[in-house]
Amino acid sequence: MESTWLVLLSLALGLGVGAGFVLLLHVAERHGRRASEVVNPAVPDGIDQVLDALETAGVVLDPSNNVIKTSPGALTLGLVWHQQLVHPELLELARQVRQTGEPISEDLVLSRGPFGDASMRFRVRLARLGTRYVLLLAEDRTEAFRLDEVRRDFVANISHELKTPIASVGLLAEALDKAADEPEQVRRFANRLTTESARLGRMTQEIIELSRLQAQDALAEPENLSVDDIVAAAVDQSRVVAEAERITIVIGKKSGARVFGDEALLTVAVHNLVANAVNYSLEGSRVGVGVRLQKGIVEITVTDQGVGIAEADLDRVFERFFRVDQARSRHTGGTGLGLSIVKHVVQNHGGDIRVWSQPGSGSTFTIRLPEAAEPIIEPRPNKPRPVARAAAGDTL
Structure with missing residues (x-):
């Protein structure tokens, strides 16, 4: 009887140890899988293809702000270096997105790369991607801002430059009216009026020429x-x-x-x-x-x-x-x-x-x-000489 109890006790202990071992293996497997996901995170399906197709900058960040996927544009524009975002402004926006869960859009002035001196203007948008990731999209708008500044300066300069000849024409016309009885004065004012009007015409023509040169079909x-x-x-x-x-x-x-x-x-x-x-x-x-x-x-x-x-x-x-x-x-x-x-x-x-x-x-x-x-001047083909046809009654 005692030997039977010993057998049953040994069997129970064996089953317990086996179950504990299996449980330890299961826990270890789960920890290993989580560790693998941290080391080799995978973005949701389709994001890789989308980022590869982007002409602008696209970046996917994990919870530790590691860059796990980036588009070629993000590297070219100097937003990513050594698998990290270069600019702390972008990291702060990513933190806000994680905290609130709401997308954020901002206009930022950032340097190009970690050591760049040139400032670039970006329109950035960040949003959650699934439960773990943040997606950052950045559009380079530096050239658009530059052209807008050029346009504003151009309009301001034209306004300033046209004031002088237009004012001169007005004043000279008024002087001509007052000097109507003085031929010498009339000739002098008329010559100056001709000079200013010619200058105004030249400026107008050159402004038109510049506008045409800036068109895409300038060399059609x-x-x-x-x-x-x-x-x-x-x-x-x-x-x-x-x-x-x-x-x-x-x-x-x-x-x-x-x-x-x-x-x-x-x-x-x-x-x-x-x-x-x-x-x-x-x-x-x-x-x-x-x-x-x-x-x-x-x-x-x-x-x-x-x-x-x-x-x-x-x-x-x-x-x-x-x-x-x-x-x-x-x-x-x-x-x-x-x-x-x-x-x-x-x-x-x-x-x-x-x-x-x-x-x-x-x-x-x-x-x-x-x-x-x-x-290349191709020679003209030799045309056959026309054959004269004799009219009725004529001889060849």
């Missing part, structure tokens, strides 16, 4: 053009003014270079550079215009021996309405839009423009454009 039908012909046409437009100031314009030897583009626009761009060189040159000096071809790049260079440009102004000479010498620009009728037009023309043709200058020694402006191949 580019052609294969001779750069030498463009330079010759541009220089011819400035010869009369140059001769009146005893300024010699010298053109270098023909280059044979060709570019794709709009002939009228390129002629305007080169003419603006030549006209500027003449206006800012000293009487009796020279202006040089040359073309050279170097490694597939066509360079059009305009050099003067004029007053030059201070180093502090070199970065601003292509801004709208910027004038190096306000008094001289007023005297020559300059609008401050010429170099801005040159810059836009060159950019629309896939090139760039550079400037070198030294006060008292002159300036050199260089337009750089991609070379175009020589046009």
Whole structure:
């Protein structure tokens, strides 16, 4: 009897130990699965594909703010570095989303990357993704803000610049009326009125030209053009003014270079550079215009021996309405839009423009454009000569 109890007790102990062991295995498995989920978290189905397709920035954060999934745009824009969000502002927004459960949208100014100096403007939106994750979407709006600022500045500048000639026209017209009985005064006021109206017309035309250059179809039908012909046409437009100031314009030897583009626009761009060189040159000096071809790049260079440009102004000479010498620009009728037009023309043709200058020694402006191949002129097919048919009664 005693041996039977011992057997039953041993059996009970064995079952208990086995059940405890199984329970320990189950607990260990659950802990292991949780640890695996923390180490290798998985985002909900479909999020990977969505982030991969995003052109903007997209980031998925886990409860510890680790970046477990990111779009290429987030890396390019410098929002993520070493699997962490770079900016504490974004981490604070993620904390608020977890706390309230409500989506958040904000406009932020952030640096580009952890060490970037340039500020960028973003429109960010954060929301919960399931129960554990936070989804962050960021749209780069830096260029949109820049264009908006340019538009506002442009409108403000136009308003300011148009005030002077419009006011002058009004005052001169009033002076003409009062001096009706004085022929000499009438002639003087009439000449000034003609000058101001011409300046106003020039400014209006250049504003229209700038607006057209900023349109997407500015080069709707580019052609294969001779750069030498463009330079010759541009220089011819400035010869009369140059001769009146005893300024010699010298053109270098023909280059044979060709570019794709709009002939009228390129002629305007080169003419603006030549006209500027003449206006800012000293009487009796020279202006040089040359073309050279170097490694597939066509360079059009305009050099003067004029007053030059201070180093502090070199970065601003292509801004709208910027004038190096306000008094001289007023005297020559300059609008401050010429170099801005040159810059836009060159950019629309896939090139760039550079400037070198030294006060008292002159300036050199260089337009750089991609070379175009020589046009292929296919020979016309030889047409068969018509066979004369004899009329009735004629002999061949």
